[in-house]
Amino acid sequence: MKIIKLGLALALAVTVAACQKPVANVDGARIAAADTNAEWVSYGKGYSEQRFSPLDKISTANVGQLGLAWYAQFDTDRGQEATPLVVDGVLYTTTAWSKVYAYDAATGKPKWSYDPKVDGAKGFDACCDVVNRGVAVWKGKVYVGALDGRLIALDAETGKPVWSVQTTDPKKPFTITGAPRVVKDKVLIGNSGAEYGVRGYITAYDAATGKQVWRFYTIPNPTGAADGAASDKVLREKGQSTWPEGAWKLVGGGGTVWDAIVYDPALDMIYFGVDNGTPWNQEQRSGGKGDNLFVSSIVAVKADTGEYVWHYQVNPGESWDYSAVQPMILADLTIGGAPRKVLMQAPKNGFFYVIDRTNGKLLSAKNFVPVTWATSIDIATGRPVENPAARYGKDVELQMPAPLGAHNWHPMAFSPKTGLVYIPAQQMPFAFQNDPSFAYKPGGWNLGVNLLANAAPMTADQTKALAAQIKGSLIAWDPVNQKAVWTVQRPYFWNAGVLATGGGLVFQGAAEGQVYAYDATNGKQLWSYPTGNGVIAPPMTYEVNGDQYVALMVGSGGGGQVSAPSLLPTRPRLPGRLLVFKLGATAKAPDFVLPAQPEIDLSKVTTNGDPKHGYVVFNNNCQVCHGANATGSWLPDLKRSPLITTPADFNSVVMEGVKAHNGMVSFSRFLKPQDVEDVRAFLVGQGKGDPLPGATTVAAK
Numbered sequence: 001m002k003i004i005k006l007g008l009a010l011a012l013a014v015t016v017a018a019c020q021k022p023v024a025n026v027d028g029a030r031i032a033a034a035d036t037n038a039e040w041v042s043y044g045k046g047y048s049e050q051r052f053s054p055l056d057k058i059s060t061a062n063v064g065q066l067g068l069a070w071y072a073q074f075d076t077d078r079g080q081e082a083t084p085l086v087v088d089g090v091l092y093t094t095t096a097w098s099k100v101y102a103y104d105a106a107t108g109k110p111k112w113s114y115d116p117k118v119d120g121a122k123g124f125d126a127c128c129d130v131v132n133r134g135v136a137v138w139k140g141k142v143y144v145g146a147l148d149g150r151l152i153a154l155d156a157e158t159g160k161p162v163w164s165v166q167t168t169d170p171k172k173p174f175t176i177t178g179a180p181r182v183v184k185d186k187v188l189i190g191n192s193g194a195e196y197g198v199r200g201y202i203t204a205y206d207a208a209t210g211k212q213v214w215r216f217y218t219i220p221n222p223t224g225a226a227d228g229a230a231s232d233k234v235l236r237e238k239g240q241s242t243w244p245e246g247a248w249k250l251v252g253g254g255g256t257v258w259d260a261i262v263y264d265p266a267l268d269m270i271y272f273g274v275d276n277g278t279p280w281n282q283e284q285r286s287g288g289k290g291d292n293l294f295v296s297s298i299v300a301v302k303a304d305t306g307e308y309v310w311h312y313q314v315n316p317g318e319s320w321d322y323s324a325v326q327p328m329i330l331a332d333l334t335i336g337g338a339p340r341k342v343l344m345q346a347p348k349n350g351f352f353y354v355i356d357r358t359n360g361k362l363l364s365a366k367n368f369v370p371v372t373w374a375t376s377i378d379i380a381t382g383r384p385v386e387n388p389a390a391r392y393g394k395d396v397e398l399q400m401p402a403p404l405g406a407h408n409w410h411p412m413a414f415s416p417k418t419g420l421v422y423i424p425a426q427q428m429p430f431a432f433q434n435d436p437s438f439a440y441k442p443g444g445w446n447l448g449v450n451l452l453a454n455a456a457p458m459t460a461d462q463t464k465a466l467a468a469q470i471k472g473s474l475i476a477w478d479p480v481n482q483k484a485v486w487t488v489q490r491p492y493f494w495n496a497g498v499l500a501t502g503g504g505l506v507f508q509g510a511a512e513g514q515v516y517a518y519d520a521t522n523g524k525q526l527w528s529y530p531t532g533n534g535v536i537a538p539p540m541t542y543e544v545n546g547d548q549y550v551a552l553m554v555g556s557g558g559g560g561q562v563s564a565p566s567l568l569p570t571r572p573r574l575p576g577r578l579l580v581f582k583l584g585a586t587a588k589a590p591d592f593v594l595p596a597q598p599e600i601d602l603s604k605v606t607t608n609g610d611p612k613h614g615y616v617v618f619n620n621n622c623q624v625c626h627g628a629n630a631t632g633s634w635l636p637d638l639k640r641s642p643l644i645t646t647p648a649d650f651n652s653v654v655m656e657g658v659k660a661h662n663g664m665v666s667f668s669r670f671l672k673p674q675d676v677e678d679v680r681a682f683l684v685g686q687g688k689g690d691p692l693p694g695a696t697t698v699a700a701k
């Protein structure tokens, strides 16, 4: 009887297992297959992150009939950078503040949402907005990296947390904005913070339990000690000797891994990009000497252990925030008549690199926008031929690209059909000058660069000449011959990521609020749609029940919007949206309700502060979020803020931190009471239309 019962139970269990399709059953084979099939189950689609979908129901012939199928509106008006994933008819995406949402991908019906409830004060540690680039899905779980450094595994069916692990020291200014990737049952996640002063690393966690498997530090331990990490051997043998004495020992050295992670299953290698050094200025960081490995490098490691295999450093002794953490694409190209397994990257420094991913050897490099810091990259040595003037000192050096990069985090796409890489490119000069008074400021920006050099008052003609140099473009780049095939010029510099499809199309959103479809072969515009808000996120495409959809997160933000709002369309912060398109659809999202601009009368406002000193303090402490010279209009435009009308109100925010929940923490550790009144005097003056106070020296008060 017992045996029969057991047999019955077993049969029942087997039947139940056969009937219940496992939810979100993504594994390595499925992600690898997504490199060529229609699925989009990892951040860049499959492991090679080409962002090319073979789907061709939406094509050059019919894209004009594309309309809105459904949309979702979110509860945050900060930047939206996520790439949605679609697994078995469920769309997973994230918003600013690391919130996760799941929808029926055909109808838009919400399935669940998850809010990790990140403390708003953590926003202060995010250089480039409180954004999140998306989730990973693996064997029934959804993984998100939260802004506060947690890596969280959710049940894909319910959205309920399964495990959570703190991947960073919460006392340090680390953040996470990037999407996790999963390789061989290990979740890979890095972090950000190289502007503030942290030491970067990437970690692999067991996908089932959250237990750490390996960690790779990108720069040596400043104490000289071993970390007990996968990187110990290579940092001892190759790293340490490239780091002479300098501020890096105090500041942490930077080298964060905040975005690009790709995997080649055939070679079993993981490739990740490494951020700039801290402070930016190599003179301050390491006495102007040394390559400073692995800052601004692409590093290849073994998937199982994190053991070093090779590296390629795009900027030895980097000094300009030229990170190599920009999206990377793996492809097989025929170069010089021979098939090559390549890794392609267009990092911030403006050159397009084609690297042999089996051994890290540079195959070719060419600038895709005008650059002034180097004339070329020496193929034999792999090192740039730098313009000596680029190593700035006491004189102001106007250089291209700017720290925002010739290409930033916005994903590019590669179409095997056209053989072209579609690059969301940008051009902007930046004035570099040594900050001789640089001293480590715990928790603040630590650059060693005089930011005031970029805030100097300009004549109308100078302003016009500068504006003419600031551009955005979508460049169709031939990676074999290293040349542009077509270019679409953009009115603004900070645009969106890119999607290429088998229908012969390239999709890209733009700062002005449109999303466009172009003919992939010649750049001819075939469709556009007004989203009503700025777009920075990349579109993706998927198929459900025989229909092809294009999905896109909408919402301006990110580093360009936060730091240079005066160069972008004047638009209030609006709630983020997910827009999903298909052929013949006619849904409409309601117009955005524009928040009212607060009325502010400064005519009777007086201060005893010194606006000239306030200008210096403002640009050294506030401009990163509120715009150089208080021209900001995205994060609160302080010269129009009612808070500046009384010293007490202004002080309550700046020194007492009453808006810490919004990310505006107390600046009492950086400012003296008189500094605050001086800043208020500067803001009141700017609000009244006063000319910019001239200032030539770095704040040393």
Ligand code: CA
Residues within 6 Å of the ligand: 194, 195, 275, 276, 321, 323
């Ligand atoms: Ca950086």
